[in-house]
Amino acid sequence: MKVIKDISALQEISDYHRILRKKIGLVPTMGYLHEGHVSLLLNARDECDIVVVSVFVNPKQFLPGEDFKEYPRDFLRDYHICKKSGVDYIFNPDEKEMYKENYFTYVNVKELSDKLEGIYRPGHFTGVATVVLKLINIAKPHCVYFGEKDAQQAVIIDRMFKDLDVDTEMRICQTMREDNGLAISSRNIFLNENERNEAAILNKVLNEGMNMVLENRVERCDELKKILEEKIKSESPNSRLQYMSITDDKLLDEIENLNEYKGEIIISLAAFYGDTRLIDNVSFTKM
Ligand code: PAF
Numbered sequence: 001m002k003v004i005k006d007i008s009a010l011q012e013i014s015d016y017h018r019i020l021r022k023k024i025g026l027v028p029t030m031g032y033l034h035e036g037h038v039s040l041l042l043n044a045r046d047e048c049d050i051v052v053v054s055v056f057v058n059p060k061q062f063l064p065g066e067d068f069k070e071y072p073r074d075f076l077r078d079y080h081i082c083k084k085s086g087v088d089y090i091f092n093p094d095e096k097e098m099y100k101e102n103y104f105t106y107v108n109v110k111e112l113s114d115k116l117e118g119i120y121r122p123g124h125f126t127g128v129a130t131v132v133l134k135l136i137n138i139a140k141p142h143c144v145y146f147g148e149k150d151a152q153q154a155v156i157i158d159r160m161f162k163d164l165d166v167d168t169e170m171r172i173c174q175t176m177r178e179d180n181g182l183a184i185s186s187r188n189i190f191l192n193e194n195e196r197n198e199a200a201i202l203n204k205v206l207n208e209g210m211n212m213v214l215e216n217r218v219e220r221c222d223e224l225k226k227i228l229e230e231k232i233k234s235e236s237p238n239s240r241l242q243y244m245s246i247t248d249d250k251l252l253d254e255i256e257n258l259n260e261y262k263g264e265i266i267i268s269l270a271a272f273y274g275d276t277r278l279i280d281n282v283s284f285t286k287m
Contacts, residue, residue, distance in 0.1 A: 001083050003090045007098075007138050010052070010091050014140035022049035026141035026168075028132060031055040032072040032186040033081045036176040040145040041085040043173050052139045053082055054091040056098065060106075061127030067275075072186055091139060098134065106130045109156045109163070115252045116245050116268060117152050117279070128153055129160050136168055144168050149175040149183050151266050151281040155252060175280075177203065183280045195273040198236040202271060205231050206282040209246075209267045213258055213286060221246040221255050232271070240272040249283060262286055 004010045017024055025048030027040045037053075044051045055078050062068035075092065082090050106126050112118075113125035136144065146154050154172050161170060176184045181203035182196065191199060205228045211217075218224045225244050232241055246255050249264035268281035 001079075001087055001090065003079070003092055005093055005097065007093065010089065010138050011140065013089065014052075014138075017050050018140060023143070024048060024050045024052060024139065024141045026135060026139040026144045027051070027053045028135050028144065028146070029053060029055055030057045030071065030186070031078050032074060032189075033078045034176070034184050034186060034188075036147050036149065036184045038081060038085055039176050040147060040173050041082070041087060043171060044143065044145050045086045047171075048141075048143060050089070051085075051087045052089045052091055052141065053087050054093075054135050054139070056091070056093055056131070056135075058098075058127060058131040059095060060099070060130060061124050063121055063123060066121070067187075070190075072189055091135075098131070107133050107160060107164075109160050112152070112156045112159055112252055115152070116243070116247070117270065120242055120270065125153070125156050129156060132157055133160065133164070133166070136166060141168055143171055145171045145173060147175060148172050148283070149185070149280065151249075151268055151283060152252065155249060183278070185278065187276055187278065190276040191273055195238055195276070198238055199271070199273055199278060201232055201236040201239070202269060202278065202280045203282075204235075206267050206269070206280060210265075210282045210284050213265060214284065216258075219259050220257060224258075238273055242270040242272060242277070244269040258286070 014024060025044035027044050029037050057071050059068055107129040108126045109129050118125055158170055178184060180200035182199050209224055209228050212224060229241055229244060232239055245268050247253055247266050249266050255261050264283060265286055266281055266283040270277055270279045
């Protein structure tokens with residue numbers, strides 16, 4: 001396994017493997033790898049000849065006042081996890097390599113970026129789309145792997161790939177969860193034991209919401225949200241729900257009347273425990 005710091009070095013390596021007709025898989029990450037990332041790495045290992053993982057805490061996707069400085073970092077730990085997972089190359093550029101002097105270009109997936117998470121984190125998805133497109137141009141992968149925990153991110157990147165004719169396949173891998181259902185995230189280390197226990201409610205209510213929809217137990221989404229929000233409040237007094245959305249999976253438009261809706265549904269939410277912001281979602285098909 002090699003650690004690559006330079007953009008041009010990885011581009012040359014990718015060209016070399018492409019000439020040899022090797023299939024390249026890229027797993028973009030911000031490091032502090034956990035089981036969720038490992039499942040992406042193993043999927044990539046399974047499907048590709050060459051596995052590249054990027055470890056880069058992208059400053060452009062953090063708003064002023066967000067946790068860019070505090071975001072957990074431990075490269076040595078990441079290195080060992082990658083090695084154990086059969087990674088071939090870790091791309092670990094520094095900020096100055098990724099965003100050189102006079103950096104002016106951003107990718108804005110309009111319409112989709114200002115909804116849900118985008119309401120509370122304006123500019124976040126421009127940072128994500130920009131760095132993902134850069135990573136694709138650097139690693140030149142045939143396949144790129146993302147987790148379904150970041151549902152909106154996946155929808156936005158999928159749109160960007162289609163709109164900009166990006167010749168890379170996208171794979172979305174299942175969210176990995178703790179035993180109590182809490183979605184595994186690098187930010188979970190900031191939760192104390194009580195918060196970690198309480199946060200199990202998030203996955204529980206999302207599943208309950210899904211079941212209520214599938215069993216036609218509720219007609220209006222505002223009614224469903226109210227039921228689920230009250231459940232979170234009563235079972236998890238330390239939570240601060242920021243939003244809950246019930247949307248389609250293409251335009252991320254809020255669904256109002258469930259009786260009239262058929263197709264994919266994403267129920268997503270963000271909640272704070274102290275300063276730690278957690279997101280989670282469930283997606284399913286309503287026939
Ligand atoms: O999902 C993440 O960890 C990040 O948003 C990504 C895709 C690595 C871009 O920085």
